Amino acid sequence: MDLSPLISIIIVNYNGADVILDCLRSIYERCSSVTFEVIVIDNASSDGSLGQIHQEFPQVSLLTQDTNLGFGKANNIGVRYAQGEFLFFLNSDTLIPTDILLSLLTKLTQSSDVGIVGPRLLNTDGSFQLSVSKEISILGEFQTLQQVRRYRDQATRKSLSQLYSHDQFVDIVVGAAMFMRRSLFQQVGGFDETFFMYLEESDLCKRVRDLGYTILYTSDISLIHIGGYSVAKASETMAKEYRRSQRYYYKKHRPVWEQWLLAAYLSCKSWYTNYAR
Template identity: 25%
Template sequence: MTEPTVLTVILNYRTPDLTVRACEAALREMQDLPGEVIVVDNASDDGSVERLQQEAAARGWDRDGRLRIVESGRNGGFGAGMNFGMRAGLSDGSAPDFYYLLNSDAWPDPGCILKLRDFLVATPKAGFAASAVRGEDHDPHQTAFRFPTAAGEFEAAARTGPISRLLRNRIVPMPLPRSRIRVDWASGASLMIRREVIEATGGFDETFFLYFEETDLCRRAALVGWETWYLPDAGVIHIGSASTGMRRWNRMPQYWFDSRLHYFLKNHGRAYTVWTTLALIAGTLLWRLRQLIRPKPSSDPDGFLTDLIAHAARRALGRTFAAPAPAAALPEDSR
């Protein structure tokens, strides 16, 4: 029986140094696995492609066809870039058995890719296998989730003990799993996907520029019978937000509001979307009231509530989504 093949897809947007490290780690883990690594550059326009090509040549990565560097031609966001890489397939024109999505600022532990692949091979109903993610300080990152709901939106905004306990089964971030467990959706920072899932769903919805695209893909796959699993024994180190600059945001970008709204409208309809937005507003107002009674540090971006209400109002008045900011205007850092 032929051993299943893996295509590792790494998306680069203005992070060539980190991407080189990701390639080095991925190639190490792919050394004994049939398959290849493909790097997709999302129109970085900063010399990234040339830098990556030079490094690949200097390290001999391009000599045996195990690594390719391709250009998507546009900065269409995370899902569009990953779709481009998956559509490219293997260098011989065939489609792999599995796609492994790896962030440019993530480095798999020894055995990570093999464990994810072998789990999917052994678990026919599993369409996705996600690894545990930790920072360079080894602090675990939250990457296993429940699907968003109105109750979950309210709980996340309210940040109040009694409410969180009451709605504990609706909290989107799940308690850190200690064993292999089925989840609703998982982060795309390190995610193995069965080829049949992509064939059944068409891949990522490219309407999402950034955020909610993995949530939507896992939900669509679940509707046709595919499960998502989290494997704590397969790990990666992940810096996080190296392309988006999220940690330095003073204000939530327009594309986050666009993605959130598109997710709920697409998957739950207009009435429920209105309800989730009202729940998020109510939870935020409750948090603000608590801050007035007992001062607490704010974790919301500046102007979050007014931006949320303004965005919802524009949509209610029939305004179309604003186009994502051009590449040059995005924060220095794609995910």
């Protein structure tokens, strides 16, 4: 009899002692509809979270790294050890309110065209959290920025949440919760490890769509996402990392004229920040 888990839940941890234990508890306390394993890749945490995970959750496959490898590379390492036919990439600052694994599996396998499923993300108070974005491009980033502004404005957030109150195909789902077949992940070559943090999920979604698959956002399945936990600890460094990832993404996927336009915009913004005060 095959005892291999059907789903491999893969979590990257970096100094997440305040959140990852609650995340793991929510998984083990609420998920039982299908067989699963949990793989945690620790990116050289120094906050004691490594020992806490090992002590409270000896059943977790804990892969320790000597340095912070970044989000994409760490996930790729996790996939190499994964036994499941399906992969659930999950942030350490998420909570599973109900057993969602079978529902995710059903959404993904309802059509052979679906490549990635992204569930509806909620804030800790249960309110709607924006968890999709447009294609990364000059126009797409402008459209996404407009959505972010609508989300931040309480007067328009409700109408925005109604736009995402039903299942729909989107360009990108955020990397906090992504469900897909392991075979497809391997087919596209996994996460591009040139991205240390930011846009790696956008790049993965792009390459999946380029193969003819769709990205499904589902409002029927929800989980809580605290959001920005690791990033908040080094916001200035991560702001620079975002720009590096953005330039690389445009070089990889966008036409030359958009690369030039982005470079001009960033140069003007840097000049204004440094000299026009």
